[in-house]
Amino acid sequence: MxxxxxxxxxxxxxxxxxxxxxxxxxxxxxxxxxxxxxxxxxxxxxxxxxxxxxxxxxxxxxxxxxxxxxxxxxxxxxxxxxxxxxxxxxxxxxxxxxxxxxxxxxxxxxxxxxxxxxxxxxxxxxxxxxxxxxxxxxxxxxxxxxxxxxxxxxxxxxxxxxxxxxxxxxxxxxxxxxxxxxxxxxxxxxxxxxxxxxxxxxxALRAERAQRQARERIAREMHDVLAHRLSLLCVHAGALEFRADASPVEVARVAGVIRASAHQALQELRDVIGVLRAPTGADAGDPGRPQPTLTALEGLVEESRQAGAAVVFEQRVADPAAVPAASGRTVYRIVQEGLTNARKHAPGCEVTVVVEGSPERGLTVEVGNPASVAAKDGAPTVPGSGQGLIGLAERAALAGGRLEHGPAPGGGFLLRGWIPWRP
Structure with a gap:
């Protein structure tokens, strides 16, 4: 307007x-x-x-x-x-x-x-x-x-x-x-x-601001959800392209994984777009579907391992279920984006994920990988635009925290974030 x-x-x-x-x-x-x-x-x-x-x-x-x-x-x-x-x-x-x-x-x-x-x-x-x-x-x-x-x-x-x-x-x-x-x-x-x-x-200004915030929230949610799924699809498709001599059983297994990942990506896309049909007064922090929390990190890491990534995961939070949902969801998105970026830009490298914190100190999350090497067996890498890190920084700032990323002291790449322990 x-x-x-x-x-x-x-x-x-x-x-x-x-x-x-x-x-x-x-x-x-x-x-x-x-x-x-x-x-x-x-x-x-x-x-x-x-x-x-x-x-x-x-x-x-x-x-x-x-x-x-x-x-x-x-x-x-x-x-x-x-x-x-x-x-x-x-x-x-x-x-x-x-x-x-x-x-x-x-x-x-x-x-x-x-x-x-x-x-x-x-x-x-x-x-x-x-x-x-x-x-x-x-x-x-x-x-x-x-x-x-x-x-x-x-x-x-x-x-x-x-x-x-x-x-x-x-x-x-x-x-x-x-x-x-x-x-x-x-x-x-x-x-x-x-x-x-x-x-x-x-x-009119409040309505315009609310519309802009809703668009930004939907865009962040679509990127966080779909980038992870599509990167997994690219990894599996690249394996099929490279392994031309794979047996029919292996091809069928990978094709099944691709089909399941594509189906899940479509389902999550429907859930995110469903926000557009939500009532006007819907809570901005609830995009209209069940949201992941800190307890879902194990499943996220296991999903990456099944895709062939080497992930070392250290969960140092005493009781992940006690972490507030909003804080846990932000940490989950940081880890998800870190794993996705590692698959894109450092395929074949070991990824280390460390999550620690308490009500007094807040939550600290680190996702790091060593310097990028040539893809194993010539597997192709997945292109990226870098918009995910910008969206993560905005998400962390909205949660009252901060996000840092860049080259690690010993080489490689380090993504580090701090999120306050609050609803």
Missing amino acids: SGGKTTGDAGRAAGQEYGWLLPSAVVDPAGSGAAAGRSRRTVRDWAVDILCLAVAAVVGLLAAEPLRADPHTSASVFLADQILGALAVTALWTRRRWPVGLAVALAAVNAVSPPSAGAMLVAVFTVAVHRPFKVTASVGALALVSTLVSAVVRPDRDLTLMASAVIGTLLVLTPIGWGMFVRSRRQLLLSLRERALRAEEEA
């Missing part, structure tokens, strides 16, 4: 879950307003803008009513107030592009023309929604000053100066508080959407 596809799917999922709660012009944390200015109005935005204009017009008409009844207000002044109020309401169409500038301008107009109060309150609300607290506080303070100046310059004959100041202050603080609440709610929804995106991406 690619990262772009993952992000796109996560974005669509998050949009379906939270998109209906968010406006097209999202909160601009930096306060630049660029995103809001470039975004196209949606149907929801048009509805909100029309509602804001209607509210501003209604508040402006209510503020103009005392002026109509005031005998000290001339007709020309009243007409000018109506024109300024209408222009202020119309200017609200630009509130998404220039919220701060519009609010400052309307605050100045409101100081001398009360019908502009509704437009000013809507502009202050817009600033509270789209700008940080410092900007909102500054614009709010200016709106409060404008309201107090308006109460002094254009007093309401039915209210005292104190009452007008208190009512104006409440009218300014209400849209500020409401706008800050809307801003906080939008930021919360945006953070939830980002969390959903991150959760989707992390889930």
Whole structure:
């Protein structure tokens, strides 16, 4: 799964879950307003803008009513107030592009023309929604000053100066508080959407990592199982090719061994591939079939001896059955790979296998052979790629141990590993 596809799917999922709660012009944390200015109005935005204009017009008409009844207000002044109020309401169409500038301008107009109060309150609300607290506080303070100046310059004959100041202050603080609440709610929804995106991406990464680990485990298991069987098949087939004068009885015996080994290799291949059909939550340490432990080393060594290899095996663990299954299985795979490599690269050489350990010291395994000599009687060697040792090193590291391999001090090749004694 690619990262772009993952992000796109996560974005669509998050949009379906939270998109209906968010406006097209999202909160601009930096306060630049660029995103809001470039975004196209949606149907929801048009509805909100029309509602804001209607509210501003209604508040402006209510503020103009005392002026109509005031005998000290001339007709020309009243007409000018109506024109300024209408222009202020119309200017609200630009509130998404220039919220701060519009609010400052309307605050100045409101100081001398009360019908502009509704437009000013809507502009202050817009600033509270789209700008940080410092900007909102500054614009709010200016709106409060404008309201107090308006109460002094254009007093309401039915209210005292104190009452007008208190009512104006409440009218300014209400849209500020409401706008800050809307801003906080939008930021919360945006953070939830980002969390959903991150959760989707992390889930995709975990799934991809699990798939990769499963593939690596299956590859190691197939190599460990099949390399050993196929190397035995090559040894027996090479013996048949070399012994052209073998009796029919010998040929039949070797052919039977080849047939049995091939059958067993196919069966083990089926078992390993069966991992692909296992449930998703299967234990990564259990590939779906009975796994060898340290007690199976005797059978492994005897199988190599029957194939013609000279193997000296020293089992120095007091109770092999008491060894934890995971640790014993790792040691078994190390010995199996060591015997397979010896048959490939040092045919005819004696192989020494030593396994020792205790709960306190862990398990130590050594597989060594002397310097390679010409194959006995010209028997062909089996090619190899060296990937088995890489897989063994990874297996040992996953078990918490280590693996070393290379030329032995006295010549030949030595494979040495240490595995902790733990489940």
